[in-house]
Amino acid sequence: MTHPNPVPVPTLRDVAEAAGVHTATASRALNPKTRQQISAETARRVMRAAQALGYQPNSAARSLKTARSSTVGLVIPDLTNPLFPPIVRGVESVLESDGYNVWIVNTDNDEERERAKIESLRSRQVEGLIIATARLEHPLLGQLHEQGVTMVLINRQVDNLRIPAVTGDDATGVAAAVRHLADLGHTRIAHLSGPLSTSTGRVRSRAFRHAVRDLGLPGDLMVECGHWSEADGAAAMRALLARTTDFTAVVAGNDPIALGCYDVFAERGLSCPHDVSVIGFNDMPFLDKLRPPLTTVAVPHHELGAEAARMLLNCIDEPDRAARSVLLPASLVVRGSTAAPRATVLPEP
Amino acid sequence: MTHPNPVPVPTLRDVAEAAGVHTATASRALNPKTRQQISAETARRVMRAAQALGYQPNSAARSLKTARSSTVGLVIPDLTNPLFPPIVRGVESVLESDGYNVWIVNTDNDEERERAKIESLRSRQVEGLIIATARLEHPLLGQLHEQGVTMVLINRQVDNLRIPAVTGDDATGVAAAVRHLADLGHTRIAHLSGPLSTSTGRVRSRAFRHAVRDLGLPGDLMVECGHWSEADGAAAMRALLARTTDFTAVVAGNDPIALGCYDVFAERGLSCPHDVSVIGFNDMPFLDKLRPPLTTVAVPHHELGAEAARMLLNCIDEPDRAARSVLLPASLVVRGSTAAPRATVLPEP
DNA sequence: TTGTATGCGTTATCAC
């Protein structure tokens, strides 16, 4: 139940009256940037009055007047995907110390939803957008760019348009994964890629092809997952097994896909890493508690968010600066899901 | 880089001019609730103009005029805690279909931060607050309530004030956990509680005491964790083992605390569930992939958020309605971390 | 140092 006598929200005018000054004076006294224009005594009186009344500036009025919202929009597919909360916190950590607030929206990877959410963000006069959805087809981005919307992309490079982006160095991460397996003695390594309609799916898939080719290994062991999910990972692994059993290691497009592999191994009585090694991607929480603990590629999600936020601030401050893209290093985290293949013939010296 | 010629954002005035009508008419044409007052022909013309210009209403101006923000604030401790994303999505699923938007803030369980965040929310004229932080001491809540702030609590009951709340039925969940262990033959069951400064810590701890007492089991095997974390769970388990080894099962205050137990078992060479059974709380993602898969109490987090949102809408619509509290059922999810104790003397018939 | 006046973009209340 709300309070029986809902206190009317005090305005600047109330504060001014209580302090016996004009609203303009009160406004200056309350704003740190203009407080110096005011006598210390008056400033103190105004601030006490504001405190006493529980005054909070009406941000709608302020942004209407100043044409600034001190708000940026953060567009992600789905908060329940453990990738994104660290990114969100990274963004916030930078933006909040600069006086900005962050408005988060989920798109569920639905184009219509995404459009609607971004419209609503724009109608809120956000000063910039950080977009962390990874679909490849994206007419919307082009439109926004045309309209001069300030934005930064996370985990996605758009080739055509020059939009600043910050991404994890997926290619190096995949290469490290493949090299690790090769070093262990694996020669037939499969890749269960994410959807090739996503930029990350495409980048990692291509990196895998390059990596195996560079090592002189076969590059035909590839299956595309319909989604980045455990279920689709399992389906892809079943499809691969139906085609061939002549492989000893798998590089999964992400961690849930790797978990899908675990499920199929359990079904088929295969032992990991004994029969087959698996490497995931992203280093989700609690992977070290799995059976076996999953070897994976760690992406600095928090730092991805923080760096995107810094970039966005740059873009807001210097609208004419050329777009830059930043690549953050990914690193292999070796755990228990990778080992030497069972019947390896070690390469002759 | 932003567009070289940043298009000035079109206002209602621009739309009106383009359509050859007055702004008032344009406003009426664009608002579905007033569109009927306008001739169909004019309405169409205005809407086409708006479309063509890419017009988005300025929400600051609108909420200044209407004194409504169509926004509610959602206050949580930390998005990276996997408990909260489902709650957030639950809240959003209800609120968005009602035309509201949700503003999320993280408090990191810091009182000062929480106060600042809520102030910033209020200055944004949010129409209500959903608060999902679980500290027990909370002068702030009292103040907000005094000021007539509409709010709903998640996972926390405040005794004094009559503030609506929606919580999981922790007590029943804990009781089910204890009964499950007793049914397996355990007689000496320990509890590693969360911090007793949190309402959930206190509720679950008390429920545990009641449950063991009702079964005639000893109630002295309790340790309080400093935080709801894996590290603190491990510390508590070490403390318990230093005191006694005369127990065969543990009910952890939450899942990370249970994982802390796993860590200590690994250190000491104890086998779970062979030497000791463990039950967690919350049913975080991927618990089924652990070694062993963790038996836990599932709380309907999405539904918790959805129900809180429904309640908040009620409160906004009918400010004078009495506060209600809702308890959502929790359920035991039996997995591999619980089994009969090794050397059980089964009770005589 | 302080007060006066104005307008941000929108909607509500008038009058026509």
Add this chain to the structure above:
DNA sequence: GTGATAACGCATACAA
């Protein structure tokens, strides 16, 4: 059915 006008709360250019 449409237009004119005012006002929401605040910040700022200008006057004093």
